[in-house]
Amino acid sequence: xxxxxxxxxxxxxxxxxxxxxxxxxxxxxxxxxxxxxxxxxxxxxxxxxxxxxxxxxxxxxxxxxxxxxxxxxxxxxxxxxxxxxxxxxxxxxxxxxxxxxxxxxxxxxxxxxxxxxxxxxxxxxxxxxxxxxxxxxxxxxxxxxxxxxxxxxxxxxxxxxxxxxxxxxxxxxxxxxxxxxxxxxxxxxxxxxxxxxxxxxxxxxxxxxxxxxxxxxxxxxxxxxxxxxxxxxxxxxxxxxxxxxxxxxxxxxxxxxxxxxxxxxxxxxxxxxxxxxxxxxxxxxxxxxxxxxxxxxxxxxxxxxxxxxxxxxxxxxxxxxxxxxxxxxxxxxxxxxxxxxxxxxxxxxxxxxxxxxxxxxxxxxxxxxxxxxxxxxxxxxxxxxxxxxxxxxxxxxxxxxxxxxxxxxxxxxxxxxxxxxxxxxxxxxxxxxxxxxxxxxxxxxxxxxxxxxxxxxxxxxxxxxxxxxxxxxxxxxxxxxxxxxxxxxxxxxxxxxxxxxxxxxxxxxxxxxxxxxxxxxxxxxxxxxxxxxxxxxxxxxxxxxxxxxxxxxxxxxxxxxxxxxxxxxxxxxxxxxxxxxxxxxxxxxxxxxxxxxxxxxxxxxxxxxxxxxxxxxxxxxxxxxxxxxxxxxxxxxxxxxxxxxxxxxxxxxxxxxxxxxxxxxxxxxxxxxxxxxxxxxxxxxxxxxxxxxxxx
Ligand code: NAD
Numbered sequence: 001x002x003x004x005x006x007x008x009x010x011x012x013x014x015x016x017x018x019x020x021x022x023x024x025x026x027x028x029x030x031x032x033x034x035x036x037x038x039x040x041x042x043x044x045x046x047x048x049x050x051x052x053x054x055x056x057x058x059x060x061x062x063x064x065x066x067x068x069x070x071x072x073x074x075x076x077x078x079x080x081x082x083x084x085x086x087x088x089x090x091x092x093x094x095x096x097x098x099x100x101x102x103x104x105x106x107x108x109x110x111x112x113x114x115x116x117x118x119x120x121x122x123x124x125x126x127x128x129x130x131x132x133x134x135x136x137x138x139x140x141x142x143x144x145x146x147x148x149x150x151x152x153x154x155x156x157x158x159x160x161x162x163x164x165x166x167x168x169x170x171x172x173x174x175x176x177x178x179x180x181x182x183x184x185x186x187x188x189x190x191x192x193x194x195x196x197x198x199x200x201x202x203x204x205x206x207x208x209x210x211x212x213x214x215x216x217x218x219x220x221x222x223x224x225x226x227x228x229x230x231x232x233x234x235x236x237x238x239x240x241x242x243x244x245x246x247x248x249x250x251x252x253x254x255x256x257x258x259x260x261x262x263x264x265x266x267x268x269x270x271x272x273x274x275x276x277x278x279x280x281x282x283x284x285x286x287x288x289x290x291x292x293x294x295x296x297x298x299x300x301x302x303x304x305x306x307x308x309x310x311x312x313x314x315x316x317x318x319x320x321x322x323x324x325x326x327x328x329x330x331x332x333x334x335x336x337x338x339x340x341x342x343x344x345x346x347x348x349x350x351x352x353x354x355x356x357x358x359x360x361x362x363x364x365x366x367x368x369x370x371x372x373x374x375x376x377x378x379x380x381x382x383x384x385x386x387x388x389x390x391x392x393x394x395x396x397x398x399x400x401x402x403x404x405x406x407x408x409x410x411x412x413x414x415x416x417x418x419x420x421x422x423x424x425x426x427x428x429x430x431x432x433x434x435x436x437x438x439x440x441x442x443x444x445x446x447x448x449x450x451x452x453x454x455x456x457x458x459x460x461x462x463x464x465x466x467x468x469x470x471x472x473x474x475x476x477x478x479x480x481x482x483x484x485x486x487x488x489x490x491x492x493x494x495x496x497x498x499x500x501x502x503x504x505x506x507x508x509x510x511x512x513x514x515x516x517x518x519x520x521x522x523x524x525x526x527x528x529x530x531x532x533x534x535x536x537x538x539x540x541x542x543x544x545x546x547x548x549x550x551x552x553x554x555x556x557x558x559x560x561x562x563x564x565x566x567x568x569x570x571x572x573x574x575x576x577x578x579x580x581x582x583x584x585x586x587x588x589x590x591x592x593x594x595x596x597x598x599x600x601x602x603x604x605x606x607x608x609x610x611x612x613x614x615x616x617x618x619x620x621x622x623x624x625x626x627x628x629x630x631x632x633x634x635x636x637x638x639x640x641x642x643x644x645x646x647x648x649x650x651x652x653x654x655x656x657x658x659x660x661x662x663x664x665x666x667x668x669x670x671x672x673x674x675x676x677x678x679x680x681x682x683x684x685x686x687x688x689x690x691x692x693x694x695x696x
Contacts, residue, residue: 013208014077014078014079014081014128014208015208015211015212016030016038016040016077016079017030017032017036017037017038017040017075018030018032018033019031019032019033022065024058024059024061024062024065025044025054025055025057025058025061026041026042026043026044026049026054026055026058027039027040027041027042027055027058027059027062028040028042028079029062029065029066031071034072034216034219035071035072035073035219036071036072036073036074036075036215036216036219037066037071037073037074037075038074038075038077039059039062039066039074039075039076039077040077040078040079041055041059041076041077041078041079041084041085042078042079042080043055043080047080047082048080048082048083048086049078049080049083049084049085049086049135050085050086050087050088050089050090050134051085051087051088051089051133051134051135051137051138051166052088052089052092053089053092053105053108053109055089056108056109056112056113057112059112059116060111060112060115063112063115063116063119066119066121067115067119070119070120070121071121072121072122072219073121073122073123073124073215073218073219074119074121074122074123074124075124075125075126075215076116076123076124076125076126076138076139076142077125077126077127077128078128078129080129081129082129082130083127083128083129083130083131083132083135083151084125084127084128084129084130084131084135084139084151085131085132085134085135085138086130086132086133086135087132087133087134087135087136087156087157088133088134088165088166090160090303090306090307091307093160093162093294093299093303094300094303094307095300096294096295096300097295098295099291099292099295100291102290102291102294102295103287103288103291106165106166106287106290106291107287109165109166110166110167110283110287113137113138113141113166113167114141114167116138116141116142117141117142122143122144122218122219122221122222123141123142123143123144124142124143124144124145124146124215124218124219125138125139125142125144125145125146126145126146126148126211126215127139127145127146127147127148127151127153127202128147128148128150128151128208129148129150129151129152130151130152130153130154130190131151131152131153131154132153132154132155132156132190133154133155133156133157133164133168134165134166136153136154136155136164136168136172137164137166137167137168137171138166139153140167140168140171140172140175141167141171143218143221144203144204144218144221145196145201145202145203146202146203146204146205146206146211146214146215146218147193147196147197147202147204147205147206148205148206148207148208148211149193149205149206149207150193150375151192151193151196151202152190152191152192152193152196152373153190153191153196153201153202154184154188154189154190154191155168155172155184155185155188156188156190157185157188157264158185158186158187158188158257158262158264158265158268159188159302159306160299160302160303160306161262161263161264161293161294161296161298161299161300161301161302161303161653162264162290162293162294162299163185163264163265163267163268163271163286163289163290163293164185164286164290165286165287165290167283167286168185168286169185169268169271169272169282169286170279170282170283170286172184172185172201173272173276173282174279175200175201176199176200176201176233177199177200177232177233178232178233178236178242178245178272178276179232179236179245179249180199182249182268182269182272185265185268186249186253186265186268186269192373193205203218204218236276236277237276237277238277242272242273242276242277243273246269246270246272246273249269250266250269253265253266253269254266261298261536261651261653262298262653263293263296263298264293264298264299267289267292267293268289270289271285271286271289297653297663298653301652301653301654301655301659302652302653302655304655304656304659305642305645305652305655305656308638308641308642308645308656309464309492309642309646311638311639311642312465312492312493312494312639312642312646313487313492315468315483315486315487315492315493315494315495316483316484316486316487316488316491316492316493317484317487318480318483318484318487319484319488320399320400320481320482320484320485320488321399321481322346322399322400322428322481322485322488323346323347323399324346324347324348324349324394324397324398324399324400325338325341325346325347325348325349325398325399325400325401325402326348326349326350326351326389326392326394326395326397326398326400326401326402327341327348327349327350327351327401327402327404328350328351328352328392328395328401328402328403328404328405328415328419329351329352329403329404329405329406330350330351330352330354330357330358330360330361330388330404331352331357331404331405331406332458333404333432333456333458333460334350334352334357334361334402334404334405334432335350335357335360335361335364335365336364336368336456336458336459336460336461337402337404337432337456337460338350338361338365338386339361339364339365339368339369339382339386339460339461340368340460340461340489340491341489342365342382342383342385342386343365343368343369343372343374343382344488344489344490345385346385346488346489347385347387348385348386348387348394349387349388349389349392349393349394349395349397349398350386350387350388350389350394351389351390351391351392351394351395352390355390358388358389358390359388361386361388362383362386362388365382365383365386366379366382366383368461369382369383371461372461392422395419395422395423396422396423396424397424398423398424398427399424399426399427399428400427400428400429400430400481400485401419401423401427401428401429401430402430402431402432402454403415403416403419403429403430403431403432403433404431404432407433407434407435407436407552407555409436409440409441412431412433412436412441413440413441413444416429416431416441416444416445416451417444417445420444420445420446420447425447427450428450428451428452428478428481428482429445429450429451430451430452430453430454430482431451431453431454432453432454432455432456433453433455434455434501434502434505434552434555434556435500435501435505435555435556435559435560436559437498437500437563438451438452438453438469438470438471438474438498439471439472439473439498442471442473442474448471448473448474449473449474449475449477449478450475450478451471451473451474451478452468452469452470452471452474452478452479452482453467453468453469453470453471453498453502454466454467454468454469454482454486455467455468455469455502455504456491457504457647458548460491463646463647464490464491464492464646465491465492465494465504465642465643465646465647466486466491466492466493466494467494467496467502467503467504467643467647468482468483468486468493468494468495468496469496469497469498469502470495470496470497470498471497471498479495483495492642492646494634494639494642494643495634495635495639496633496634496643497632497633497634499628499631499633500559500560500563500564501556501559501560502633503628503633503634503640503643504643504644504647504648505556505560506560506624506627506628506633507621507624507625507628507644507657508544508621508644508648509553509556509557509560509568509624510568510569510620510621510623510624510683511532511541511617511618511620511621512541512542512544512545512553512557513557513568513569513570513571513620514541514569514616514617514620515528515529515532515540515541515542515545515617516542516545516569516571516572516574516575517569517570517572518612518616519542519572519574519592520572520574523612524603525542525592525593525602525603526540526602526603526604527611527612528540528541528542528612528617529541529542529543529602530610530612531612531613531614531617532614532617532618534610534614535614535617535618535651535654536651536652536653536654537648537649537650537651538649539649541617542592542593543592543593543600544648545585545591545592546585546586546591546592546593546595546600547585547586548585549584549585549586549587549591550575550578550579550583550584550585550591550592551579551584553575554571554575554576554579557571558571566627566683566685566687567681567682567683568683569620569683578591578592586598586600615672615676616676616680619669619672619673619676619684620683620684621644621650621657622657622660622661622669623673623684623686623687624687625640625644625657625658625661626658626661626687626689626690626693627687627689628640629658629689629692629693630687630688630689630692637656637658637659638656640656640657640658641655641656641657641658641659642656644656644657658693661693662693662694666690666693666694667694669686669690670686670690673685673686674686
């Protein structure tokens with residue numbers, strides 16, 4: 001199989017110095033003939049370096065040896081092809097509850113990093129691939145950072161409800177413009193090679209083959225001097241300017257990550273505002289704050305989300321054996337799926353009954369590749385791999401065919417019949433249908449065992465989840481291939497069984513419809529959206545409906561109403577009328593909201609907004625989630641939680657719908673649902689599965 005292009009670094013052998021070598025557990029120390037020592041981190045039994053306590057202890061011993069016999073310079077680099085160091089070992093944070101004990105452990109870690117920083121020879125971090133979290137902090141403690149082209153640096157801690165905890169808060173804000181440093185830490189975004197150089201994080205960008213020369217040049221420098229921060233940083237070291245900047249950051253952060261739900265970025269702003277420019281005070285505050293944050297429900301739930309992702313990734317273990325993919329239908333989804341597969345290294349042909357969508361699909365691929373930070377050469381390769389194929393020549397060659405034609409049952413059956421005739425006998429056929437029951441589609445194939453669902457979410461490059469949908473006749477080999485393939489394209493494979501709406505749409509649709517019904521009750525749309533956002537949804541249900549397209553929502557809702565045995569909310573008349581008028585949401589410029597520059601034009605917050613019944617929205621989802629578990633649509637509660645978080649952004653700090661239900665108390669939820677059923681109708685009748693939810 002073609003290697004994914006993003007790991008090109010893996011094809012190059014890494015320059016790891018030479019000379020006699022001493023082992024320090026997860027580290028090796030080599031001293032080359034020029035007097036430069038190379039500290040190589042190579043964590044045992046794993047493909048990715050993390051900065052666990054053991055790795056730090058090993059580093060401490062290595063530093064002792066370096067101090068005892070000071071080299072001309074010390075290079076710190078990773079032996080792993082994928083990158084430098086991915087961050088702390090998150091499993092060490094799980095279940096943390098004793099702040100003092102955590103602070104103690106952090107102080108020990110700071111001691112090691114401070115020791116590296118204090119070495120009396122130039123220290124040079126060489127970073128290829130990622131330097132994240134603790135890895136970035138280790139690199140910051142060096143005098144210089146050489147980025148191998150393609151390297152990136154970032155602090156993803158906010159995504160775990162934390163901020164940097166091993167000196168990153170003060171080292172980065174000392175090294176570069178502090179407002180840029182804060183932006184990186186507050187958003188969790190990474191700085192890719194060129195940006196890292198521009199910001200002053202990387203001192204030099206080089207290629208692997210020139211590394212020796214670059215190291216030699218830095219080894220000759222004095223070190224310990226950086227002046228990339230400039231005038232602005234000097235001003236921000238003064239209190240009043242910092243207060244003003246912190247105020248601005250606070251209000252911007254509140255919009256994206258309200259303090260009530262996400263305390264970490266606010267704590268970070270507080271640390272910088274109170275102690276910016278005073279390294280020692282900042283270090284103490286960073287340790288105390290990190291030790292506190294890690295014990296909060298938010299951080300523990302977000303750490304849970306981290307492990308949920310790992311769990312889904314595991315579904316993708318194994319090799320699919322797929323090298324070529326054919327996509328039928330180059331509309332919104334087909335084009336995105338094709339682009340993504342080509343970016344991830346697969347040979348893709350794509351067909352459509354119209355020519356225009358094929359051209360657009362190629363443009364889409366170039367755009368997505370650019371957003372994914374691919375170089376010009378890599379983009380050229382992506383476009384070489386993606387072939388518009390109006391006559392479907394690729395169909396007969398492909399290992400995997402993905403059907404992404406319009407959601408019309410007759411059309412799909414007709415198409416699948418012809419795909420079945422033309423595809424190789426050993427090829428697997430998948431459909432991206434959102435709502436059609438798979439058994440009915442499978443019946444048109446000669447061998448239904450080679451057919452299953454591969455339900456991507458829109459946009460494919462942003463939403464990681466893919467439902468791998470089984471039906472009674474799908475073979476185990478087909479499902480294994482689809483799971484592995486999903487893993488190979490870096491998405492999260494989620495096995496579900498065919499069911500109206502599968503898993504995610506079954507749970508999401510009642511919530512969207514309840515919001516639509518509230519509009520019928522003359523509640524301001526912005527107020528409805530805000531109620532869901534207050535719960536922690538990244539955007540309200542009506543904005544979601546407008547973004548997805550009211551026509552698509554209507555299709556899914558209609559199909560659910562027809563197929564589910566349980567009552568779901570009426571589809572309000574205004575929704576059909578809007579769709580008939582072509583007011584489809586964002587794509588047509590008008591839906592529930594008017595859209596301008598990709599943003600819905602909402603009314604301003606007012607008192608009415610806080611009175612919207614949040615439970616009507618959220619419990620609609622939870623009740624459907626419990627039904628899905630009871631019906632065995634998904635194998636276990638954790639997979640359900642993960643699916644809703646990664647496909648819909650379900651308030652991640654709450655750990656997923658079932659986790660939230662358990663924390664809130666299933667008995668209380670059942671009582672609330674009964675009350676809602678009395679007031680609003682039988683759609684709220686508690687699912688019989690609630691009796692099992694309390695049981696872990
Ligand atoms: P779309 O209307 O944007 O694209 C469909 C494409 O199929 C069009 O380019 C059309 O010309 C082409 N087409 C029509 N008949 C064809 C035929 N006989 N052979 C080949 N091509 C044909 O639709 P979409 O939104 O991309 O949806 C495609 C599928 O993906 C549907 O099953 C839908 O339910 C599912 N889906 C959509 C979304 C979404 O958000 N749009 C999300 C997940 C799944």
